[in-house]
Each structure stands twice: as C-alpha cells, then as structure tokens.
Amino acid sequence: MSGETDKTEDFDLIKRFIHGENRAFNELVLKHKNKVFNICYRYTGHYEDADDVAQEVFVKVYKSLKTFRFQAAFTTWLYTVTINTCKNKVSGARYRFFKSIFGFNKQYANDENADIEFGDEKYSPRQTSETKEKMNIIQTAINSLKSTQKEIVILRDIEGLSYSEISKITGLKTGTVKSKISRARELLKTKLEKML
Amino acid sequence: MNKICKKVQILLSLYIEDALENQEKKMVASHLSDCMECQHQLKLMQKTIDNLHQLEKINAPQDFLINVQQRVSAQSFWQTLKKIIFFPFYIQSPAPFASILAVLVLVVFLQKTGLHNKVTIDSMKDIKTGADLNKTHRYKKQKEAAITSERSSAMIQDVSKSIISKTSKRKRVFIFAYKKSFSKET
Numbered sequence: 539m540s541g542e543t544d545k546t547e548d549f550d551l552i553k554r555f556i557h558g559e560n561r562a563f564n565e566l567v568l569k570h571k572n573k574v575f576n577i578c579y580r581y582t583g584h585y586e587d588a589d590d591v592a593q594e595v596f597v598k599v600y601k602s603l604k605t606f607r608f609q610a611a612f613t614t615w616l617y618t619v620t621i622n623t624c625k626n627k628v629s630g631a632r633y634r635f636f637k638s639i640f641g642f643n644k645q646y647a648n649d650e651n652a653d654i655e656f657g658d659e660k661y662s663p664r665q666t667s668e669t670k671e672k673m674n675i676i677q678t679a680i681n682s683l684k685s686t687q688k689e690i691v692i693l694r695d696i697e698g699l700s701y702s703e704i705s706k707i708t709g710l711k712t713g714t715v716k717s718k719i720s721r722a723r724e725l726l727k728t729k730l731e732k733m734l
Numbered sequence: 735m736n737k738i739c740k741k742v743q744i745l746l747s748l749y750i751e752d753a754l755e756n757q758e759k760k761m762v763a764s765h766l767s768d769c770m771e772c773q774h775q776l777k778l779m780q781k782t783i784d785n786l787h788q789l790e791k792i793n794a795p796q797d798f799l800i801n802v803q804q805r806v807s808a809q810s811f812w813q814t815l816k817k818i819i820f821f822p823f824y825i826q827s828p829a830p831f832a833s834i835l836a837v838l839v840l841v842v843f844l845q846k847t848g849l850h851n852k853v854t855i856d857s858m859k860d861i862k863t864g865a866d867l868n869k870t871h872r873y874k875k876q877k878e879a880a881i882t883s884e885r886s887s888a889m890i891q892d893v894s895k896s897i898i899s900k901t902s903k904r905k906r907v908f909i910f911a912y913k914k915s916f917s918k919e920t
Contacts, residue, residue, distance in 0.1 A: 567799050575794035585792070589801075592794060596802045597809060676785055695786035701753065716748055723747040727775075727782045734781045 541611075548612035556604055563603070567596050570613070573697065574620050580692045581624040583681045591627050595620050610706065617699075618707045621689050629685070672733060679729040686710075687722035694719055738765060742772050746779045890916065 548569075554562035574595055579588035598619055606615065680688060686708070693699045693707060705712045727734075742765045748754045749762045766772055894909055 564799060564803070567802055571794040571798050572791065575798070576792050579792040580789075588792070589795060589798070592798070593802050593805055597805050600802075600806050601809075672785075673790065676789060691786065695783060696789055698787075716753060720744050720747050723779065723782060724744055726786070727778050730782055730785065731778065734778055734785075 544613070545611045549608055552603060552606055552608075552612065563600060566599075566612075570616060571596075573613075574616065577617065577620050577692055577697065578624055580677070580680060580696055581621075581688065582628060583677055587627065591623055592620075594627075595623050598623065614703060614706050617693065617697075621693075621707060624689075625685060675733050676730065679726050682729065683722055683725060687718055687725070690715055690719045691722050691726070695723075739769060739772055742766070742769070743775050746772075746776050747783060750776070750780055750783060887917070 548566070551562045551566050551569075555566070571592065575588055575592045578591040578595070579585065582588050582591060595616075599616065606612070680691060683691065689708065690704060693704045694701070699707075701712050701715055704710075704715050708715065710718070742762050745754060745758060745762050749759065752759075754762065766776060890913070894913055
C-alpha cells in the first residue's frame with residue numbers, strides 16, 4: 539500500500555515539475571537521494587565516486603524527466619538510470635586508468651583480506667574495529683563479483699527489491715535473475731566463509 | 735561432494751527465500767534431510783544473506799542537493815548559450831557561421847588598416863609602368879624596321895653598282911629605271 543502511495547506521490551511531483559515547478563524536482567532529489575547514493579556506493583565501493591555518480595544520475599533525471607511516460611514506477615526508472623550510470627562510470631577508460639594509478643581498486647577487488655581505507659570513514663557513525671573490518675570484507679567480496687551479478691545482489695539483498703522489479707530494471711528474465719543471484723551468493727558465501 | 739549436492743547448494747539461497755518452484759523445493763528439502771554437508775552449507779548461506787541485509791546504509795552528504803542544482807544550472811547554461819548562438823539562424827553546425835564571421839572580420843580589418851587602398855595604388859603603378867613598357871617596345875620595333883629598310887636599300891645600291899660596271903649602257907638605263915621605282919615603293 540505504501541508502495542502505491544509512494545508511486546502516486548512521485549507522479550504528482552513529476553507532473554508539478556513538468557508544469558514548471560522546479561521545487562518539485564528538489565523534493566524528488568531529497569526523497570530518493572539516499573537510496574540512489576547507497577546503490578552507487580555499493581557499486582563503486584568508494585564514497586567520492588558514489589557522490590559523483592549519484593549527482594550525475596539526478597542531472598540525467600532532470601534532463602529527461604519531461605519524457606517520463608507514467609507507465610512504470612518512478613523508482614524503477616530511477617534505479618535503471620542509476621545502474622547504467624554506475625556501469626558506465628566503472629567501465630570507463632578514464633576511471634580505470636586513475637584507479638590503476640592509485641591502485642586501491644585492484645587491491646580491494648582481488649584481495650579479500652585487504653585493509654581498505656574507505657572514504658566514508660568521516661561520514662559514517664563510529665564503528666568498532668571488528669564491525670568495520672567485517673563491512674570492508676563484505677564490500678570487497680561484492681566488488682569482486684561480475685557487473686551483472688553485483689547489480690542484482692545490490693538490488694535484491696541490499697535494497698530489498700522484488701525479482702520482478704529487478705527483472706524490469708536489468709532487462710533480464712526473472713528466471714535469469716534468480717540463477718544469476720544464486721551463483722553470486724554462492725561466490726559470496728565461499729569468499730566470506732572464513733569470516734562467517 | 736556429489737553432483738546432487740552441487741545442484742542443491744546452488745539452489746540453497748532461493749530455497750531460503752522460498753523462491754523455488756514446488757518440484758525443486760521438494761527435491762532440496764528431501765536432500766537436506768539426508769545430507770549433513772548441505773545442511774551446513776544452508777546455515778552458511780543463511781548467514782551470508784543476513785550479513786548482506788545488515789550492511790549499513792550509506793547516506794548522501796548534506797550538500798548533495800546543492801551540488802546537484804549547481805550541476806544542473808551549469809549544464810543548462812551551456813545549452814541556452816548554444817541555443818542563442820545557433821538556433822535563430824537555423825545553422826546546424828558552427829563551421830559555416832565561423833567562416834562567414836572570418837570573412838566579415840577580414841573585410842573590416844582591411845578597410846580599417848588601409849591595406850586595401852595601398853594594394854590598389856601599387857597595382858595602378860604596375861599598370862602605368864606596363865603601359866610605358868608597351869610604348870617603348872613599339873618604338874623599338876619601328877626603329878628596327880627602319881634600320882632593316884635602310885640596310886636593304888644600301889645593299890641594292892651596292893648590287894646595282896656592281897651590275898652597272900659589268901653590263902651595257904642599255905642595261906644600265908633599265909637598272910636605273912628599276913632602282914627609281916624601288917625607291918619609290920620603299
């Protein structure tokens with residue numbers, strides 16, 4: 539029920555924006571920024587990159603919001619834009635070049651026991667060193683997944699979306715999504731076995 | 735670990751979520767009741783999923799909205815600038831516009847600096863000297879023609895003298911008449 543009210547609320551905001559009320563767009567940003575940011579953070583594994591990508595997502599939304607068809611939920615469309623922007627950012631030659639120079643991306647992508655200095659340290663609440671280490675290990679394991687597996691795990695296990703929603707966002711069949719998430723979780727289980 | 739164990743372990747996460755079809759669900763359940771290893775793997779999978787669910791949600795920074803607004807306004811500024819420059823003239827690409835502008839600038843520059851006038855005066859000078867040259871050339875030709883006619887008449891005189899000395903009086907009269915008529919012609 540809350541999903542439906544959310545949907546109609548989003549549609550109202552979009553209609554107001556289309557009619558020239560720029561404040562409605564600000565409300566949309568404030569409403570969805572944390573979810574978009576969290577997806578970006580889990581995808582890139584870096585706070586500053588997540589900030590950059592999340593901003594880019596909302597700029598894209600601002601540009602193409604007038605062409606929104608009101609057929610599917612706004613969040614489905616928003617998450618599709620988010621996932622595609624993340625993909626482009628991470629697979630971009632410039633991004634990979636800088637990451638190969640500074641090296642940390644390789645480190646946390648391949649070495650599951652690596653102690654990673656995440657940019658969110660100053661922003662997140664204080665954690666015990668044990669919990670922090672656990673978080674880092676899980677994030678490292680997520681980063682080691684293939685692109686599609688990663689996006690499905692983020693959408694399902696971290697954001698809690700349904701399989702049909704994930705299917706719409708990724709453009710894959712529900713059966714394919716299920717088989718991909720099974721493989722991804724199996725990989726994560728073997729990577730996190732020591733910790734568990 | 736046999737083949738069935740492998741197959742079951744891949745399905746374990748979906749079994750936990752109750753996202754399997756009835757047939758697969760029954761198969762996994764019956765295997766789990768017999769296999770200790772797969773039961774252990776089921777517990778591990780449950781923990782893995784729990785850990786993913788418990789991952790902390792990272793919030794966007796406080797100035798996120800301001801940064802988005804700045805980006806949007808920066809991009810819309812460039813878009814409006816593009817519209818102002820190109821749309822009123824229906825120019826699709828900047829190349830023709832730039833070439834027209836370059837020609838206009840060149841014309842204004844030439845007129846302001848006076849280079850254009852200088853060029854025309856120089857060219858006039860060239861034309862004047864060219865006319866002079868033509869005149870002298872024509873004069874030279876006339877002079878040459880006069881010299882050649884003088885030379886030919888002198889040659890005729892020489893020839894006639896030699897002939898006179900050799901031929902008879904009648905012939906001498908004839909030559910005299912010929913000479914006279916020739917000089918009249920030239």
